[in-house]
Amino acid sequence: MASQTPRPALSRAADADLHPVSGRPLPAPVPGGVKEGKGKSTSLKPGKGATSADALTGPPKDKYVDLGARVPKSVRKRLRAEAKAQGVAADDLLSRILDAYLP
Amino acid sequence: MSAVAVLSLKGGVGKSTTVLGLAGAAWARGIRALVIDLDPQANATVALDPPPFAFTVGDVLADGRPGIAREAIVRTGWGPQVDLLPSEEAVAHRNRPEGADSATRLRVSLAGAVDGYDIVLIDCPPSLDELTRNGLAAADSALVVTEPGFFALQGATRALRAVEAARTSVNLRLQPAGVLVNRVRGNLSEHRYRIEELRGVYGDLVLNPVIPERSAVQQAQGAGVPVQAWRSPGAAEVSDAFDDILDRLLT
Ligand SMILES: Nc1ncnc2c1ncn2[C@@H]1O[C@H](COP(=O)(O)OP(=O)(O)OP(=O)(O)O)[C@@H](O)[C@H]1O
Ligand SMILES: [Mg+2]
Numbered sequence: 001m002a003s004q005t006p007r008p009a010l011s012r013a014a015d016a017d018l019h020p021v022s023g024r025p026l027p028a029p030v031p032g033g034v035k036e037g038k039g040k041s042t043s044l045k046p047g048k049g050a051t052s053a054d055a056l057t058g059p060p061k062d063k064y065v066d067l068g069a070r071v072p073k074s075v076r077k078r079l080r081a082e083a084k085a086q087g088v089a090a091d092d093l094l095s096r097i098l099d100a101y102l103p
Numbered sequence: 104m105s106a107v108a109v110l111s112l113k114g115g116v117g118k119s120t121t122v123l124g125l126a127g128a129a130w131a132r133g134i135r136a137l138v139i140d141l142d143p144q145a146n147a148t149v150a151l152d153p154p155p156f157a158f159t160v161g162d163v164l165a166d167g168r169p170g171i172a173r174e175a176i177v178r179t180g181w182g183p184q185v186d187l188l189p190s191e192e193a194v195a196h197r198n199r200p201e202g203a204d205s206a207t208r209l210r211v212s213l214a215g216a217v218d219g220y221d222i223v224l225i226d227c228p229p230s231l232d233e234l235t236r237n238g239l240a241a242a243d244s245a246l247v248v249t250e251p252g253f254f255a256l257q258g259a260t261r262a263l264r265a266v267e268a269a270r271t272s273v274n275l276r277l278q279p280a281g282v283l284v285n286r287v288r289g290n291l292s293e294h295r296y297r298i299e300e301l302r303g304v305y306g307d308l309v310l311n312p313v314i315p316e317r318s319a320v321q322q323a324q325g326a327g328v329p330v331q332a333w334r335s336p337g338a339a340e341v342s343d344a345f346d347d348i349l350d351r352l353l354t
């Protein structure tokens with residue numbers, strides 16, 4: 001059936017790469033292999049040495065630096081609300097989301 | 104098209120096996136099936152051996168737009184007859200209510216996306232939380248799976264009560280498709296007794312045939328193929344039983 005509106009594009013849920021219990025990035029790709037989504041892998045790089053134990057211990061400690069990025073106000077609002085709901089700093093949550101998403 | 108939610112509030116009784124057995128029966132017949140894996144354990148996803156996928160049912164539920172499920176449906180290793188809306192561990196994030204439309208997101212996301220299938224089989228997790236509620240809201244009927252043990256009657260009663268609760272809240276057209284007894288060893292008098300006990304209370308709602316316990320079920324699942332493709336007498340028995348159950352679901 002022809003549609004008048006453009007075909008909608010699905011995106012990964014904001015928490016799709018976070019473990020449902022620990023809230024930390026999932027260490028392993030889903031069954032079925034490494035995902036191919038818009039040319040990007042959403043799983044952790046094997047080169048990072050991620051193992052299943054990382055789900056409990058978290059990623060290795062890293063120095064925090066400023067990221068001068070502008071984002072829509074509504075996104076910042078949702079980020080702050082989610083960080084508050086999870087009881088973590090917005091910096092930490094954003095770091096986790098970016099770390100899980102980026103190749 | 105008929106959409107069937109397969110549930111039991113108890114774990115490990117054979118929900119995923121039933122979904123796979125029915126998808127395999129559709130495969131053997133040459134009709135089209137879509138499996139929706141709502142369980143973060145992703146057992147059905149693994150057994151269907153899909154190629155790498157970009158999105159899961161969790162992304163679909165988080166998005167919730169009409170028809171968006173289309174974007175996440177993938178082919179499977181079983182061939183063009185059986186497609187999959189896959190799951191993964193993180194789908195567990197969607198197992199709690201999120202907003203007023205929370206329980207009906209799957210139904211909305213499927214609108215117009217599943218017309219090409221003869222049957223849609225929804226594998227629910229072993230709990231009655233938001234993922235199962237979404238399964239019940241998106242289905243035309245609900246198939247309750249149980250094993251023929253001491254807790255069978257209690258388990259089936261609770262599951263059927265959940266179906267009725269869903270019918271009076273999120274899905275007025277939902278019908279019970281029946282109670283399917285799985286892992287039956289016909290030579291065990293205890294199993295025969297429990298099946299009679301269920302029939303005494305639920306009559307025709309207890310489906311005939313029952314599904315026998317056969318090692319071919321696990322062998323086929325491990326190999327990522329339909330039990331209907333497995334060559335052994337046990338596989339043939341299980342295949343026949345699922346074929347009869349599929350008939351009942353399609354009429
Ligand atoms: N009829 C059968 N014959 C032999 N083995 C079976 C049969 N049915 C189920 N099994 C095995 O029992 C185990 C549990 O079955 P299954 O995973 O289908 O249950 P489930 O209800 O989906 O579990 P969960 O609640 O964890 O999702 C699996 O290893 C499966 O292969
Ligand atoms: Mg299961």
